[in-house]
Amino acid sequence: MLLPIQVAQKIYYMIVAVIGVQVNLLAIVILSRGKCGLSICITRYLVAMATADLLVIITEVILFQVNFYYFPRCFLDITPVCTVTYILRRAVIDCSVWFTVTFSFDRFVAICCQKLKTKYCTGKTAAVVPASTGILLCAKNIPFYFTFEAGMIIDNVPWLCYDNPSYYTDPGWIGFDWFDTVLTPLIPFAFILLLNTLTVRHILVASRVRKGLRGQSKGENHSDPEMESRRKSVILLFTISGSFIFLWLLFVIDFLYYTITGTDINYYTVPEYTFQQFGYMLRNLSCCTNTFIYGVTQSRFREQVKRAAKYPVTSIIRLMNKQNK
Template sequence: MHQTIQHVERVFYTALAFIGTPVNLLAIVILSRGKCGVSPCTTRYLVVMAAADLMVIFTDVILTSFRTYYYPLCFLDITPVCSVNMVLFRTARDCSVWFTITFSFDRFVTICCRKLRTMYCTDKTAAVVLTSTSALLSLKNIPFYFQFEPWRIIENVPFYCKTKSGYFTETWWVALDWLDTVLTPLLPFALILLFNALTVKHILVASRVRKRLKGESNGQNHRDTELESRRKSVILLFAITGSFILQWSMIVVYFFSYIFQGNNSADYSSFLLHFKKIGIMLQRLNCCTNTFIYAATLSRFRAKVQILIEKEFSSVGAEITVGMLSFFSSYLKNNIARHWAKLLCLQKHSLKNERSVQYERLHPKENLLLFQRCLLHYITFPNIHHNSSPVMLKIERIGNNCRDPEMESRRKSMILLLTISVTFILPWLINVAIF
């Protein structure tokens, strides 16, 4: 069992590093450019959250876990270096958690506190809040540098980090450990649940009041433009905080078992130790899920990702993408035909006679067949001028006639639901499989 969990950890952390690092870098680059459908204040929060998640992956996965798996006994194992890395990891972890709290509070003020909104929800205030939070958390974690002592001396050089025995008995260290545990994650859990509950309550009350004022209770049907304008922000808030709560829940459960079992890990059962490892894996997974949430909830963010892929992908990458699309085309049908056919085939060579083409609506099966012909045409004759291709003209007619607003709305909701579900359910399935 122990070897199995070690193998799962190695595969998981390797995949997390190779996926989480470029995903967070992509989020930082795209969000930093702005114009993603959210306010500059919200953009600043999302950028620093992605940066904090990237630092967690770098300090914990690449510099700590990879050190054990791929390059044992290197300069990273020297005790002072190891101690500094642990302080940086604690600071990055705390910043990742508390930046989520500050973002939740900012959205709470935006939605529920109309008078305070104009003063607090600004780009300048966000910068001050984030800077102050980072500074305070850094100061809080500096004493943890002195938590460790050398485990082995090799040629008068101290190696490895071993927790001092007095860490579990001395009053100073016990108080600091409790403060660290309360600040991450117990207090954040409580604050997120509080802010979300107050936000939901305000939305429900405001919705009922506005419906009565607009006469919807009498059978009239009016669109609430103000609530619709906040819908994107509310969905983004609940997706991020919901993902945080789900993926940190096992660590919170382990903390309460830690209280009842005592401080000595030697007394823990193997089940509890494995439960802790799975909880840590879930906690680290939270560092790469936010970007997928942005892509699921922000249409402009998805569009910028598409533009970036179009500019940066090589021809080999495009052909690989074509192969993947041909596999999934039977499910996504019209959406793939409309978005990716333009991306791979049409945007390089604009159709001069595009306006003169008489668009026609075709059956979905015919859409799929013509789209596959378009992909085959692109792979086989990549250098042919696409303007003269009848397949290109026909796929253009298909793409512009298959837009269904209702299906688009359902697709976004399904993407959001699947993103949150998969990121939480997969580690639990691993847990069940191991035990």
């Protein structure tokens, strides 16, 4: 018998799976073409983020959540398979989070550190940083392979992935669990809030100085291309990082709750379980939002989306015209 929250999740995750795959693929294709008026540095970070989000949708939403509700007891539930799938889920979720951090740091350097900007904010760095981050995060999650054991053996085939009891009692595993949770998402939360605060402070100071130099403090109205470009960059940065913080907030609150109170999540009450699952639902939704953010904040991205939407229709019309001739 499914709980009300589980009934909602069964429908919710199917919708997220369908939408998430499409919007992230769309973002990857459009951004990769480089026709959105963004620098190659920003473009590569956004493509990396969209790729990580797409992988989260595939591994976390489709292979885990949708499989759980619609295809119980399939080959994905064989112990070695579900163990590897779990590692991939953790790795791509980490990448999705930390790519947001690396993008925020890149924009912080570009806006606040002019001397470092020319060396750091390059296309090469924007390729090396996400790649190195992804490799390190994948390596970090390998130990999870040894935290599971089979739930049952059927015809000599191990099924399901149950936590090894030592994971909750062995000091080494307890420390690793703390390290894993602090690394994602507590440190990213702190980094993003700090970087955005420093960026806002720098912008306010720089804005006052530039207005004074351009005579706007005396009521004159001059356009400032530099500030306009910076404003667009900041809007993109703040909407992405703000969306991340908002959608991960319940997940973080739940972690702090069971950590501080010492509550065992395996024995949650129905309200506690419902709150926890809402946190997971919003966390997974964060992998679908960036494409909509690009569409709202970037006019050239919207133009490319419109062209992509019209392309099948125009192609059919051209084909019909050729056949008529």
